[in-house]
Amino acid sequence: MTSSHSPKFSATSERISNLGDSREHDRDTAEFDESLRQSVQKISIGLYDFLASTRRLGERPNARMDISQSEMEVLHFISTHPGCGVSDIARLRFLRPSNVSATVRRLLDNGLIKRENNAKDRRAQNLYVSEDGQEMLGQLIDHWGDMVYQIVRTMSSKDIRSLIKALPSLLKLAEHSESFVEEHQRRQEPF
CATH class of the missing domain: 1.20.5 (Single alpha-helices involved in coiled-coils or other helix-helix interfaces)
Known part of the structure; x- marks a missing residue:
């Protein structure tokens, strides 16, 4: 049993x-x-x-350096996304396409970016940073780096080492943020 x-x-x-x-x-x-x-x-x-x-x-x-914040943001975006278009910038930066178009026009007029016809879509154009744009970006990044360096120098060595260790994670956070935005934009979902 x-x-x-x-x-x-x-x-x-x-x-x-x-x-x-x-x-x-x-x-x-x-x-x-x-x-x-x-x-x-x-x-x-x-x-x-x-x-x-x-x-x-x-x-x-x-x-x-005679560049607006919005021009700088678009210039930097194009440098990290070569071959992007106006709609890509607008979608991933939550900007109106008309505002991005105006900013892109100013950057083109100032010789900071160049455009090429898209091989797959004749109506679309791919955007790239020009040599002058690369030089401008380099100057801005150097100046920004100098300012952040002055700020970081006021911190403790331990905090500075923690920031350095956190950098890969911060870069991953930026990458995942962009993917998150793109996915929500694609689905047309509110945040």
């Missing part, structure tokens, strides 16, 4: 044990998710504060 009930009891006992493990796993997962959410909240506040405090600093060299 015990032999016929023993396997059932054993199987049931194992299921109950696994159920307990499953609940514990779910609780651990929920705690991890909440902890991650709180950490990401802190990261997002830190990134926002950093961007807000440094955005105006970034505009200063632009004004000195």
